[in-house]
Amino acid sequence: MEYFIVSITVLFGAGLTFFSGFGLGTLLLPVFSLFFDLPIAIGATAIVHLANNIFKFILVSKHIHLATLFRFGIPALIFAFLGSLLITSFNHSNPFLTYTLFGASFELKLINITIGTLMIFFAWLELDSRFDKLNFQKKHIPFGGMLSGFFGGISGHQGAFRAAFLAKSGLSKEEFIGTSNAVSLIVDLTRLWIYIFGFNTIIENELINVISDGQELLIIAILFAFIGTYFGKKMISKTTINSIRRIVGILLLTMGLLIFLGII
DSSP: OOOHHHHHHHHHHHTTTTSSSHHHHHHHHHHTTTTTTTHHHEEEEHHHHHHHHHHHHHGGGGGOOOOHHHHHHHHHHHHHHHHHHHHHTTTOOOOOOEEEETTTTEEEOOOHHHHHHHHHHHHHHOOOHHHHOOOOOOOGGHHHHHHHHHHHHHOOOHHHHHHHHHHHTTTOOOHHHHHHHHHHHHHHHHHHHHHHHOOOOHHHHHHHHHTTTTTTHHHHHHHHHHHHHHHHHTTTOOOOOHHHHHHHHHHHHHHHHHHHTOOE
């Protein structure tokens, strides 16, 4: 059953990355959190997201706008490093509250509260039409890189701010997609490196075990990410995000609350 859930989620999630502020990691993280502890889910999501971005890079790299990439990508790299360090440090903190609900015990941990809050926040952004009306000038592009990189480093939520700041940068649709992908790839490489070596030894070993022992699930996720990416690219000119944003946003609000409460 877990293979089916992950496969379907990755398939549609990868397709959505081409024309939505929601990224593959945003959709896959709550799914992986159903099967792994949250730190492992974050790392496993980053692996699949990176593999998908590499594949997407092959498809759209010729459209990268280099000047925008440097102005946005360098700040994104630096702040992705900082965000990754921050979330790995949270994993070392002890639970500060244990509670019982319907006979089951749950723990409130700083890492769960952080990830859950970010999921709720970014889902709210996608549901709030006022966010679409924000206009960021070209001079704000480096600041957008900082925000996108920082939150991308923490939880992988880099797409919303990246889309918001690059949407008004004067790029064509193809340049926007190519440049966004390159930035996302930079952030993924940075955060995954920190995740592997920044979590405590037990988490590092468990993440390595997931890569080896749980490689079937990861391989399936990566494969369906490639399929979704391929067909998503074919649908760029035929699909808009308005019909799916609310459904995905409500789902993420729910999952974010469950992660916040330590239920999943």
